[in-house]
Amino acid sequence: MCGVIGIAGSAKSAKSGAEYRAAYEAYRGLLTLQHRGQDAAGILSYDDLSKMFYQKRDLGLVAQVFDRDNIENLTGQMAIGHTRYATTGGNSRRDIQPLLTGAPFGLGMVHNGNIVNHKMLAQKLTADLKRQLLTENDLEVLLYYWSHYLLGGRDVHKDSFSFENMQRATEMIFENFRGGYAVIGLVAQSGMVAFRDPHGLRPLVLGRRTEENGETRYCVTSETVALNYLGYDFMRDIRPGELIFIDLDGRLHSADLAESRTPKTPCAFEWIYFSAAESTIEKESVYKVRLRLGTQLGIKARAAIEAGEISPDVVMPVPDTSRSAAIAAADLLGLPYREGLIKNRYVHRSFILNTQEEREDAVHLKLSPIKSEIEGKNILLIDDSVVRGTTSKRIISLLKKNGAKEIVLGVTSPPLRYGCFYGIDFPDPAELVANEKTVEDIADWAGARKFIYLDESDLKIAAAKSSMCMACMNGKYPAGKEDIAAFAAQRKAERLRNSAEKTATAKTEKKGKKERYA
Ligand code: SF4
Numbered sequence: 268m269c270g271v272i273g274i275a276g277s278a279k280s281a282k283s284g285a286e287y288r289a290a291y292e293a294y295r296g297l298l299t300l301q302h303r304g305q306d307a308a309g310i311l312s313y314d315d316l317s318k319m320f321y322q323k324r325d326l327g328l329v330a331q332v333f334d335r336d337n338i339e340n341l342t343g344q345m346a347i348g349h350t351r352y353a354t355t356g357g358n359s360r361r362d363i364q365p366l367l368t369g370a371p372f373g374l375g376m377v378h379n380g381n382i383v384n385h386k387m388l389a390q391k392l393t394a395d396l397k398r399q400l401l402t403e404n405d406l407e408v409l410l411y412y413w414s415h416y417l418l419g420g421r422d423v424h425k426d427s428f429s430f431e432n433m434q435r436a437t438e439m440i441f442e443n444f445r446g447g448y449a450v451i452g453l454v455a456q457s458g459m460v461a462f463r464d465p466h467g468l469r470p471l472v473l474g475r476r477t478e479e480n481g482e483t484r485y486c487v488t489s490e491t492v493a494l495n496y497l498g499y500d501f502m503r504d505i506r507p508g509e510l511i512f513i514d515l516d517g518r519l520h521s522a523d524l525a526e527s528r529t530p531k532t533p534c535a536f537e538w539i540y541f542s543a544a545e546s547t548i549e550k551e552s553v554y555k556v557r558l559r560l561g562t563q564l565g566i567k568a569r570a571a572i573e574a575g576e577i578s579p580d581v582v583m584p585v586p587d588t589s590r591s592a593a594i595a596a597a598d599l600l601g602l603p604y605r606e607g608l609i610k611n612r613y614v615h616r617s618f619i620l621n622t623q624e625e626r627e628d629a630v631h632l633k634l635s636p637i638k639s640e641i642e643g644k645n646i647l648l649i650d651d652s653v654v655r656g657t658t659s660k661r662i663i664s665l666l667k668k669n670g671a672k673e674i675v676l677g678v679t680s681p682p683l684r685y686g687c688f689y690g691i692d693f694p695d696p697a698e699l700v701a702n703e704k705t706v707e708d709i710a711d712w713a714g715a716r717k718f719i720y721l722d723e724s725d726l727k728i729a730a731a732k733s734s735m736c737m738a739c740m741n742g743k744y745p746a747g748k749e750d751i752a753a754f755a756a757q758r759k760a761e762r763l764r765n766s767a768e769k770t771a772t773a774k775t776e777k778k779g780k781k782e783r784y785a
Pocket of ligand 1: 447468534535536537686687688689690691736737738739740
């Protein structure tokens with residue numbers, strides 16, 4: 268999961284080299300997308316006056332990577348930006364996006380997602396086209412193939428960048444690249460492109476703003492939260508399989524390239540967990556869907572109460588994502604809603620930290636109990652998902668240490684049993700607690716009275732969608748199963764390597780400290 272943004276205005280209205288507004292807007296937009304990736308951040312701008320790209324990218328949070336000086340250097344009327352959550356490749360500097368090439372023409376790209384068959388495509392790229400890859404990032408393969416398809420085997424000429432050629436290039440990508448991907452690119456001397464895989468697995472939205480001088484500016488981004496913050500009017504979701512192009516005169520072109528029979532399957536987890544509550548995905552408010560998830564969970568809890576299995580006194584969220592679901596469940600059950608855990612905002616989200624050690628530290632640091640709301644209570648605790656189960660176990664233990672009598676955990680998703688290969692770095696399926704144990708065993712192991720999960724039909728009702736990707740819950744991968752085994756093995760190897768590298772770095776740092784303090 269990553270956050271992407273692209274800003275494009277007309278080249279005519281761009282002032283001399285001091286114009287850096289597109290990059291500044293990309294920076295501000297990235298701040299609102301920080302929850303989608305915290306490993307690294309980058310912005311690339313294109314200045315049609317100087318015919319130059321300008322770039323800044325580094326490991327760290329958006330606010331750590333950028334300052335006023337480096338943003339002012341990113342001139343140009345177009346810019347793309349990225350917040351990285353490392354999936355393919357590792358967490359090294361060379362894999363940070365945007366990625367850029369100067370030949371056979373200037374092209375920079377960012378993406379959110381995973382290309383499942385990118386290793387095979389990378390081999391073909393180096394063997395057949397003799398391109399030298401400089402990163403392990405799957406986007407680099409897509410970037411080179413898109414430029415290759417655009418030229419159609421010819422040298423760059425004046426018609427290379429026609430919208431027809433871009434459609435052909437993007438159709439070829441859709442034909443050959445399997446997985447989930449939302450892509451934004453800057454094409455030198457041409458404009459900004461954006462496209463979304465034919466299944467629409469990862470989100471991408473389009474916004475428009477009319478300036479005082481009459482110029483229209485466009486913003487393409489992962490979530491509407493960025494559009495709202497930057498003052499763009501939401502136009503629509505970019506459709507699965509749609510190509511958007513904004514030329515240097517600020518004109519918008521679009522084409523639907525996916526075959527109509529391709530099922531549209533946006534990721535259910537965007538509503539459950541990933542997206543900001545204030546965003547709207549596929550016409551459904553994330554906040555409202557989370558309320559409805561809470562209502563569905565409330566219905567299941569009510570059945571358990573009526574059957575005499577549980578008797579909660581209060582409903583309590585695991586902050587922050589589950590708050591709206593807990594409010595709705597409490598409403599349905601006629602029980603008080605209470606906040607018994609307060610989140611330290613300065614600790615990263617535990618699920619998207621990279622190593623088990625980091626995740627366990629994060630759980631320990633990030634939640635503080637309010638004893639007065641916990642002591643002596645039977646608590647219906649609401650969480651959005653249970654991955655390895657270690658976080659749930661620790662939270663339940665924390666509540667018990669603070670005097671909770673009994674805890675029932677309500678989960679606003681079905682059990683997670685399969686890997687995600689479309690941009691979310693779920694662990695090896697062998698590490699998912701729902702694969703190891705029955706629901707009753709999970710509750711026993713975690714110290715809870717009972718676990719209540721939603722099922723797939725609850726998700727469909729809550730998101731008002733008949734078709735969604737729920738592959739991590741049901742193993743039905745919309746983009747096909749071929750390549751999945753190879754991709755899973757590759758990710759496992761990368762995870763082991765990253766973890767070993769991190770442990771080695773931590774050991775070196777620890778040793779350094781000991782030596783300094785000796
Ligand atoms: S497998 Fe799960 S997390 Fe991945 S895209 Fe599908 S629903 Fe989303």
